[in-house]
Amino acid sequence: MAERTPATKRTSQEQASEEPRDVPHALIKLIEDEGLQVGDRLPPELELVRRLGFGRSTIRETLKTWESMGVVSRNKGAGTRLIGEMSRNTLRVALTIKHEAESLIRMQQVRRPLEIEAVRLATRLATTDQRRVINARAAELIAVYEAGEDWRPADHRFHKAIHAATGNPLFEQIIDQILKCFHDIYETPFGKPHLGQDSIPLHRPLADAVIAGDEGRAVEFTERIIDMVCAETLQIAEACND
Amino acid sequence: MAERTPATKRTSQEQASEEPRDVPHALIKLIEDEGLQVGDRLPPELELVRRLGFGRSTIRETLKTWESMGVVSRNKGAGTRLIGEMSRNTLRVALTIKHEAESLIRMQQVRRPLEIEAVRLATRLATTDQRRVINARAAELIAVYEAGEDWRPADHRFHKAIHAATGNPLFEQIIDQILKCFHDIYETPFGKPHLGQDSIPLHRPLADAVIAGDEGRAVEFTERIIDMVCAETLQIAEACND
């Protein structure tokens, strides 16, 4: 992904260890050495230039790539923050999704079994703390919903709590990426902000079932929720093909 | 992913159409206008600078990201080639997977519901032709297996035929990426080539069930196949943690 022999100068204190001389590895080493966690801020670019010994554009190319992979988020004035895990042994793969009305349906079709399996695992494996968090998130979601405010962030946090309880970060990653992609396509052109509105009340009994460890009911509610979203998506896609 | 107001100059011939002024869109437009196909070469960076009206580093950041997503390949002296589809309506998302023994289990855990849903959809939706292909692939797989040869390519083709029958390319894409990632981790360090060997005979009745449209039996065989692979994976991962 990067070149082997970029740097012409080096701080001359650590050339003994055989580290590959490319920006990604240097960045990962810095993150590990510094003990940076998800949510922490990376040093500003100019400091990275100084400390890593690469040019600014070279470092920026890597950071931009990481941003597109959802590893960091970058903002003018605010800096670069870690928003995903990135360690020495992280592999990166990419999917392509066609940007069409039909893709909306396809994405939900893929999301469906993943979300159901996530709920199944969460019901079975969640710790007491995780069940408590799920309960709190559900209460928050219902409260926001009944107040008539924008419930989508709360909805996202609720599902995230369930994904976390599976103990398998891949579920959250894949579903998150699918949803991100979905909203990229959905929100801008079609402008309908309230997809899945009617499914929100179902989240309370879903949370209860997960907390109680009732796998059958948890799966059932998840299916009903996703199917409602699927139905609405189908409707929108059909309306698009007129 | 990109900024809105980058270019200070413009060729002044096409500012009427409301195209978003960012590098990815400009590049995609160029690819479509030029009719570039997979395998073709993109214009050199300096020509892109001239034609798109962005700075070289800005364009490079996008091309580098595309390279990491497998859309283009770049080589000194040789230029940039399209190696994956990228059109106006192609979105790309990336996943990061940790390179650990435990990841092997996690990947199978995610693959499981996807593969089951894919079989379910294929059983329901496959055309006559697609059922014929599935049958042929199953016969091929069994033949290769009984001949004692390397059955993995045939296995891959068989599952691909099922994914194709779902009518949703996302299944194939995601599962393929997961498997690719899996083998990246699995083959090299652990060197066990025959994961899932015992599950091959089950593929014949699975194919029959799909072709007959028997959803219940198709799902059942899929579960048995994946669970065998999961069990073997678990065994390997545990052996690794000694």
Add this chain to the structure above:
DNA sequence: TTCTCAACTTTGTCAGACATAATGTTTACA
């Protein structure tokens, strides 16, 4: 014809400058 070598092309890297947006701080006013 085939091999070698030089010239060319193209990407990789670095440096410096300014633009832009978010944040932090101070000051002025009620």
Add this chain to the structure above:
DNA sequence: TGTAAACATTATGTCTGACAAAGTTGAGAA
């Protein structure tokens, strides 16, 4: 004193120009 506007600071976004490095191409010699 509390709040809000104005300013200064910080950090990323972009552009330009220059050189390095590696692959490609073509001309000339054996």
